[in-house]
Amino acid sequence: MRMQDGLNAAILEALPMPVLIVDRQERVIVANAASRQIFGEAVQGRTFATVLRQPALMSALEAALRRGDQGRVRCLIQGAGREMVAMVSCAPIGSGAMLSFEDVTALEEAEAMRRDFVANVSHELRTPLTALMGFIETLRGAARDDPAARERFLSIMDREANRMNRLVADLLSLSRVEAEERKRPAQRVDVVSLVQSALVTLRPQAEAAGVNLLLEGGDAAIVIPADPDQLTQVFTNLIENAVKYGGSGGEVTARISRIPHEAGLRGPAVKIMVIDKGDGIDPLHLPRLTERFYRVDTHRSREQGGTGLGLAIVKHIVNRHRGRMRVESQKGQGSSFIVTLPET
Template sequence: METAEREAILAAVPLPMIHIAEDWRLAAANAGGRALVGAAALGRHYGLALRQPALVEAIEAVGRGAAAREVRYAVSPSVAEQVWRVTVAPAPGGGAICSFLDITEQELIGQLRRDFVANVSHELRTPLTALLGFIETLQTTAKDDPVARERFLAIMAREAGRMTRLVKDLLSLSRVEAEERQRPAGSVDLAGLLSGTLSALRPVAEAAGVELELLGGAEPLAIRADADQLTQVFHNLVENAVKYGGSGKRVSVRLERVAVDPGLRGPGVMVQVQDRGEGIDAIHLPRLTERFYRVDAHRSRAQGGTGLGLAIVKHIVNRHRGRLRIESEKGKGSTFTVVLPLA
């Protein structure tokens, strides 16, 4: 194959491609291929640029006359690992042609799916094990002990409630993710929605010794939104603030207009939920909206949390084309800010 013809063919392919000649030199590469192996590798032995055993074995086998084959090739640049599916095929006139398909996202989705299944299994296994243990005890040694029976039944009810909340949150998360690309079409009075949310949670706050206050919600403020989902967002955020904000302290919910928000590139409305609790270490902040991520797993479970609340909040805010910001400092409390666009 003529050099000009080979270069033109490689340049026309959108995937990274390299040509390895019969003498095992990197004879040519398109722009993507050069970015992958480095322009300095051209003209040198391919093993200086491609060092992974599976790929080296495939290239040598194909170069000696074997049929085309596919191998996995992972590289670790400065930011994150990239994974490629490499097709190694015989080249006209000898050698091999390697084409690289980026499957990083597919691998990430697969890993997320496996982690999700493992997390759900773990979250369900604990209450199920407790239920089975107590059922067995009630059927045998505690069968005629009314005091033990009442205590065990109370624990069983709590564990069953935990599983119910988990299933409910899983269904809610699935529904929110399915609707995330569909922007809501309804209109909601955000001031009235926040007032109703605080009224519903006031008994919970009083039981926890926490005072709730709404700042800036005197005037009606209509936005394009799904009322049920926004109620879920602020119910989650305020309930978390009450649970982790510390007894005898105050949780403030502030509502105000924003003339221009950099993230929205236009006017918006900001809702801040602020507690005066012990705060969250900065190392945890980037991961708070991940599914099942907990700062204190034992305390979260004891409070009835499923580890999905902030993941649900994130997806609902995304559906409304808004932004979620989290700020916290140890010993000074936390502030969760939701910014939503105005029509």
């Protein structure tokens, strides 16, 4: 019998899920290793109310101890340096009760992200759709016989329809990138030629905006394992953003350099910087730039045709390539978007 008790204690101790056993006097008599990490090494021997004082959980514990009922309660736990949302199962065991804690923090965060994503997409689509519906109604009524008004409204409708098309394209692109994020690229490509190609593609747009595109450090090929289409998307996005939002400085530079040993990547790397001399970004916004639909200047971004997803796509592509991305900027001093990718 003692051997069986020892085996049960060893099993309980090895469980990855936090477990507490409470006696009829509501005192903690057993706390496994996972629960001690949350509630502290001295949790055993304490009255349960001093460990977690949550009314719903106390009611479930009393029901298990007094009536033999089983219950499941959601509770918020502060411990181990973080806040945890847990589903606590409370069940009678012998003359006491056992409480097991299932960490559902990640599930709830994912659900919150899903709700926010749906709300954001709905909002982004509602604005152009409302505009289109309003103009259609006007063209059927007051502007039916007004050629000038009809032409102006059709131009706006075309712009709003293109905006919705860009949004759908970016959503599909983001979905594909996220699906492939854990799949390492196997093809070896010249990163310099990809940057040069992006510059050539965007040069007409830059010239129309009065922005000069420059390349520094692209003298020799630098071959790395990469998905060429995705990296082209990264460089195109960053350079296009620099032209649109940092073009007031009249110059955008793509700078390529090699790093013999990048500590964060544990080996040789290539660094690509896209630098503008525009108005810069308030440091307050920098940590959130790669969030979906986050915009520093919402009105300006929409006027420029932005969907708010470009930098989120860039972040996921860089992650897939085991790289790093950071932004350096100050108001009035331009911005630098820096991508560092491993060479091996």
